Amino acid sequence: MADKPSKALVLYGDGLPRFVHSSHTHLHSFASKASCGFLTLPNAPPSEGEDERSVREFAVLLDACQACLNMIGHTSELECQEKSVIPTLSDRFMGMRAALITNNSMMKSFGGKLGFTTLQLNELSGTNDSLAELSIDVLASELLKLLGFQDGKMVEACQYDLVFLHIGAGEKMVHERQKAVANDVEYINSLVGGIMQIAQPGSEVGSRLHLSVLMSYGCVSEADDSDLSVLISTDEKNSFLSKLIPHQSYTMKGENPRNDVRHHCPMLIAQWQYAVTRKDMAEKFSFKDFKEHGGNLVIPADRFLYEVAFKLWKAPKYGA
Template sequence: MADKPSRAVVVYGEGFAGMVNQSHAGLHSLASLGSCGFLALRVSPSSAEIQHSREIRELSQLLDAYDSLDALNKELNEIDPNLQVQNRFSGLRAAFFSADSRIVSFGKKLGFRPLDIDELVKKEAMPAQSAIASELLALLGLSEGKVSENNDVDLVFLHIKAGQEIRAQKDKIAITAGSDFLDGLVSSVMGSAQPGSDVAARFHFSVVLSFDETAEDEGGASSALISPLKKDTDLSLLQPCQSYCFKGGKRLDNIRHHHPMLVAQLQEGVTRRDMAGEFSFQEFQKRSGNLTILADHFLHEIAFKLWRAPKYGA
């Protein structure tokens, strides 16, 4: 366990879960070295009831704001301060990046400081992934193998949507957010926190990948089921309700039991290495150590690792 508060980078790759292939060595390395599992999502309401985009609904669960979406629809100055991360998690200073202005606005309402891509790509001579990784750790006060106590933020959250174009340095650089770009970014971040270094002991890295919009419509017939037991079998009647179906001690009746988010986490001396050898749904289902938790609990788990919250759940 770290003997001082850690800092963290969370990369949320929207729509990437079905795009990872054998060539993505960075993602597979993270999975093989870290702790892996699933984040269960809620079933989307019927089309007549949908007031928020799928992107916002899924991100809000990852940031534990799904149950407050109606309040977050209000103007920024009307938002309940108790919803903001710094008030929920003992002064947690968090920054947020997305190329989608709607997502940025949502993050601001939760108290995240918005980052511009030009803040992350400052060195034209470097590959974009290396420049971004370097700047991310600099924001956290983790640069050149050293740890500074004068860090700007404790957590940086990156939202990257599959296939989206990201323009940097006043349109001089255009980045297509494909699976190779994401894999290179993961490799670059891991390379900035070498095992045994002072940085590695204070740095937490999480990568969360979601499936694309077609996942919402596939239902129980999907091959990406969290539980191997189908509901129409006799054995399923003997299976107790799983912990990811509960929040605040109350059972939720709108859990989506297919196409969860995939998560891999790595921090030296903190996360437990499991048997997963690659970043894939099938591998996580067979060999991951964390199994499934509710997506709403994810941010609490990160805050706990940063010494900003008590342990959430079991």
């Protein structure tokens, strides 16, 4: 735990892990310094659209699933009226100020309902540039400026405690997505490199910035993605002790089992803050390396924001 509250930047790559390869050296370098693991998601409802999936998974990260169901019409009007008003992030986390940067209009609308200040990438840069045309140096600098970091120093009058940047193919047509996603991975790789260049170990930025890089698999199929499961296989169990293996903690909520846990295709997460986060043995930003060498193992995705809020001194205890 740092001796001062941190500021958090979350880079969320929506549907990107399959496109990470060996040339994305900044992502792999970041993973080698970070604490790595997985965030499990619930199963997708039937006939879910791509934008609905993006919003739902984002809602899970914020532990705001009911708000998401209300928004996309999976609960009746009467049920919505019976539910209490969904509190904002500021209400839930001791006045936390948060910004969401996304070009996905549905996610932008949802974020606004939860109290995020919502921006598009071109609003951040002050230009009409697309993602591919935005300068990495400009974007890295502007993201850190929102958190109060200017010229390598922390200023008192900052706008936000948390900035959430969502990068993904989003509303593009199906035939455009593969090329778009490949470009998005390249961009987030370069952005990680640009931010880490500023947040050098021992610098004021490095000691106060809590950086998370998340990547979700997007639409998935258990049959096609069985090799991306976090379950302990029968081959890894000792047959004499197999009956003594308890439920893994990510399958529980308090004393009760979680009824809806997707064991395949979890989100990949790597987190770093100089002298605050632990370093594990992972060397690559990949499912295989995180499973074999990651230190965070598996936690439910709805616990993510609570962990980050604790680092910002906006939650009373870790994982609260």
